[in-house]
Amino acid sequence: MNAIAFPAPRADILARRDAIIAGLAGLVLPEALITSDNECKAFETDAFTAYRRMPLAVVLPTTTAEVSAVLAYLHAEGVPVVPRGAGTSLCGGAIPQEDAVVVGVSKMNRILEVDYANRIARVQAGVTNLGISNAVDADGFFYAPDPSSQLACTIAGNIGMNSGGAHCLKYGVTTNNLMGVTAVLLDGTVVEIGGGHLDAAGLDLLGLLCGSEGQLAITTEATVRILRKAEGARPVLFGFPSAEAAGECVAAVIGAGIIPVAMEFMDRQAIAIVEDFAKAGYPLDVEALLIIEVEGSDAEMDAMLARIVEIANRHEVMTVRESKSAMEAAAIWKGRKSAFGATGRIADYICMDGTVPTGQLAHVLKETDGIVKKYGLRVANVFHAGDGNRHPLILYNVNDPVEAEKAEAAGMDILRLCVDVGGCLTGEHGVGIEKRDLMRHQFSETDLRQQMAIRAAFDPAWLLNPAKVFPLEGRS
Amino acid sequence: MTVYSPATEAEAVDAIRTARAAGTPLRIIGGGTRQGLGRPITPPARLDLSGLSGITLYEPAEMVIGARAGTPLAAVEAALAEKGQMLPFEPVDYRALYGTTGAPSIGAIAAGNLSGSRRISAGAARDSLIGVRFVNGLGGAVKSGGRVMKNVTGLDLVKLQSGAFGTLGPLTEVIFKVLPKPEASLTLELPGLDDRQAIAALSSGLTSPFEVSGAAHLPAQAGVAARTLLRLEGFATALAYRAGELRKALAPYGACVQHDGEESRTLWLDLQKLSPLAAEPGAIWRLSLKPSDGPVVAEAVAAEIPVRARYYDWGGGLVFLSVDATGDAGAASIRHTVARYGGHATLLRAPDDLRARIPVFQPEAEAIARLSLAIRRSVDLDGLFNPGLMD
Structure with a gap:
């Protein structure tokens, strides 16, 4: 599977490899510089494992000053830089190239300050997503965005990709929970944007940086919003005879003025895979399953769930399973959260990430099924039903090049479909290299030129994560 | 034209x-x-x-x-x-x-x-x-x-x-x-608090699990006692419980007065129109700060220049100050104080000549100003759109 092109490595940079490494060695401690093939290999890909490129070297600085010195040096030398958090990108956002130096922030992993009175935490950008919630959990607080990879992924990576999660229907995604950053521009300039206050002074550079996929700057510190946990949270599992019925139920819940914290959908294939692995007690006789979670006091949750159950009953619901204990609640979530892992046990898969208007979900599921069947493959559908962010998992055999090619082609067709019904290529994983060549399907030439012009305001030499997001041809 | x-x-x-x-x-x-x-x-x-x-x-x-x-x-x-x-x-x-x-x-x-x-x-x-x-x-x-x-x-x-x-x-x-739209809303009011107590009370509400959706403080002025306001919104059945719990959490700051329905909505509609300061003559500043810094910065500014009136929204993180529109309208004092704590100050309303002399938006650090200019040029090279409005 090698349909996605990388720019040819620049021979003049490869020829200077020893000198570049020597230059970097003068800027950071020996343990922060990785140059051997053996060790560099750990950085040749991310969670988009179908593609790999060895970097020229890897630097893992421990301070903002080191990041600044390293970037200033590489900028002066004209060497491409690929920023990296934990390397959990599903779209190849952190995949390096032969003439690039990887600059990773994973060693900058301290929580610097927790300020409950102001509901903020200041952290080094290599802190994991879950690391923040864990640090404030005992005091009853949490950090809201919760991507599936939250155990491993870093805040730097979350900011790069504007990561979401299952609970963003109520709490928003990274950009809605990020208040400030310390970031290093390619020329080594350190900038402070935002902080403990709630809105931007001047242009919203923080909003621009968030989701820019490591093309504008490297984030070294972040101030994030932390929230007080609700008194309680309770997921309920609903089984439906069709995706349409489940979709209509979701619309009716929202129409009734209820915003659950999460509404997660799985189709029959996904349910079967997950149940076999997690033994979460999911019903196997339904076509579609929804996990709807509500928050509040016991009485509030009882009242809200009664309304939701009443709505579900009007939409042909076959199974309703309320969680009566923390253990049962955990079991319900265990199934959903293990969906990707469980799928990985039975087949290789590629995980897509388009978003569609929620009113189009049933139609899109049917079309998706048709697309995948056309290629002779199988698909398991998991998605955030409240916001239309879909994760179809296309199952294939990675060792069969023909099947791999088909899987990739089916994935591209599905993403085009998402755009065609009014949605987008990516809801939370990012464009990276994976969807780069589909950008013209969503954006006009004028749209892309404007985005690239703004990118160039930060990185005129186009050295920062250069092979990502924008189609390689037509760059000026 | x-x-x-x-x-x-x-x-x-x-x-x-x-x-x-x-x-x-x-x-x-x-x-x-x-x-x-x-x-x-x-x-x-x-x-x-x-x-x-x-x-x-x-x-x-x-x-x-x-x-x-x-x-x-x-x-x-x-x-x-x-x-x-x-x-x-x-x-x-x-x-x-x-x-x-x-x-x-x-x-x-x-x-x-x-x-x-x-x-x-x-x-x-x-x-x-x-x-x-x-x-x-x-x-x-x-x-x-x-x-x-x-x-x-x-x-x-x-x-x-x-x-x-x-x-x-x-x-x-x-x-x-x-x-x-929330089915119902109510406001709990704590009367008579000074600014620091008030912002602490708002923080206490905002760090509770009861989903406070408005947190403002109107200091005492012209014979009217200070009012500290916390709003709850949601399903009517949930609100009674939340209000009860929030009262308990706010007990250290005194007993709450409750405003329901229209009375509650009017309080927040007034804030939406900036009513506490709209009738003030002179210049109006809008300060965006870390919430706990709100009263600290307001005090520090008031120690340096005469402040006619002030109030807080966003739990203390948004401060409106009314000052005389003379001299620099307090710009030097306000801007250096805000810079010391982090945040920014906007000269929200002032006569044209004042806004021509004094930057309306907080002057930016050199690197940020450079980036902003590069972005502006990438969108609008010829300076066609509202040129100078944010300079």
């Missing part, structure tokens, strides 16, 4: 191409209700977007609404109200403050990132804004974002446009995610 009044995006594109060819910078106008915000500018031509009107998309079940930029905010809010929904961020109404009439446009709300009290819980206008179309300085129609609320495809120019006050090109269409 040349006035361009496009009725479609294509006409806006034509107008901008014409203006560009003639080298004519444009003042971009929506409802024209807050032209007093920003540096006074007098470009030779105007781009009036009020004809670019109409709701383009409304899917209540998807909680999303789109409208052309010149659509009156009131029309958008009326359409939403019909389906029991609302813009989450409680857009500010500046008409009383600027003494203007007319209808604010939805595009201007987006372009100014104008968020009211509910910003503290539901996010700012920029957080609800999920899609924009705009025209750049080359006369190219550009889209960013769209109608789905989870979308990370490409650079987020939606956020960049929100708060750019039209300087990055006129918005032609905006799409917001919306929320159900």
Whole structure:
């Protein structure tokens, strides 16, 4: 599977490899510089494992000053830089190239300050997503965005990709929970944007940086919003005879003025895979399953769930399973959260990430099924039903090049479909290299030129994560 | 003066191409209700977007609404109200403050990132804004974002446009995610607190699990006792319980008075119009700070210059100060104090000559100013759009 092109490595940079490494060695401690093939290999890909490129070297600085010195040096030398958090990108956002130096922030992993009175935490950008919630959990607080990879992924990576999660229907995604950053521009300039206050002074550079996929700057510190946990949270599992019925139920819940914290959908294939692995007690006789979670006091949750159950009953619901204990609640979530892992046990898969208007979900599921069947493959559908962010998992055999090619082609067709019904290529994983060549399907030439012009305001030499997001041809 | 009044995006594109060819910078106008915000500018031509009107998309079940930029905010809010929904961020109404009439446009709300009290819980206008179309300085129609609320495809120019006050090109269409209107709301009031106690009380409410959706403090003045306000919204059945629990959490600050229904709504509608200061003469400053710094900065400023009146929203993180519009209107004192604590100060309202002499927006660090300028040039090389408004 090698349909996605990388720019040819620049021979003049490869020829200077020893000198570049020597230059970097003068800027950071020996343990922060990785140059051997053996060790560099750990950085040749991310969670988009179908593609790999060895970097020229890897630097893992421990301070903002080191990041600044390293970037200033590489900028002066004209060497491409690929920023990296934990390397959990599903779209190849952190995949390096032969003439690039990887600059990773994973060693900058301290929580610097927790300020409950102001509901903020200041952290080094290599802190994991879950690391923040864990640090404030005992005091009853949490950090809201919760991507599936939250155990491993870093805040730097979350900011790069504007990561979401299952609970963003109520709490928003990274950009809605990020208040400030310390970031290093390619020329080594350190900038402070935002902080403990709630809105931007001047242009919203923080909003621009968030989701820019490591093309504008490297984030070294972040101030994030932390929230007080609700008194309680309770997921309920609903089984439906069709995706349409489940979709209509979701619309009716929202129409009734209820915003659950999460509404997660799985189709029959996904349910079967997950149940076999997690033994979460999911019903196997339904076509579609929804996990709807509500928050509040016991009485509030009882009242809200009664309304939701009443709505579900009007939409042909076959199974309703309320969680009566923390253990049962955990079991319900265990199934959903293990969906990707469980799928990985039975087949290789590629995980897509388009978003569609929620009113189009049933139609899109049917079309998706048709697309995948056309290629002779199988698909398991998991998605955030409240916001239309879909994760179809296309199952294939990675060792069969023909099947791999088909899987990739089916994935591209599905993403085009998402755009065609009014949605987008990516809801939370990012464009990276994976969807780069589909950008013209969503954006006009004028749209892309404007985005690239703004990118160039930060990185005129186009050295920062250069092979990502924008189609390689037509760059000026 | 040349006035361009496009009725479609294509006409806006034509107008901008014409203006560009003639080298004519444009003042971009929506409802024209807050032209007093920003540096006074007098470009030779105007781009009036009020004809670019109409709701383009409304899917209540998807909680999303789109409208052309010149659509009156009131029309958008009326359409939403019909389906029991609302813009989450409680857009500010500046008409009383600027003494203007007319209808604010939805595009201007987006372009100014104008968020009211509910910003503290539901996010700012920029957080609800999920899609924009705009025209750049080359006369190219550009889209960013769209109608789905989870979308990370490409650079987020939606956020960049929100708060750019039209300087990055006129918005032609905006799409917001919306929320159900709460079934009920109530306000708990703590009377008689000083600023520091009040902000501590608001913080105590905001760090409780009871989802406080408004947190403001009106200090004592002119014989009226101080009022510290915390709003709860939601299903009526839940509110009684939450109010009871919140009272207990606030007990260290005194006994709460409860305002229900219309009485509660009026309190927050007044804040939406900046009523506590709207009638003040002179200059009005708007300070954005870390909430606990609010009263500290207000005190420090008051120790240096005469402050006529003040109040707090966003749990203390938003401070409005009224000062005499003489000299520098306190700019030196306010700006250096804000810089010491982190945050920024905007000279929200002042006579033209004052705003011509003093930067309206907090001066930026050199690297940030350089980046902002590079971004402006990448969108508007010829300086066509509201040139100088944010300088």
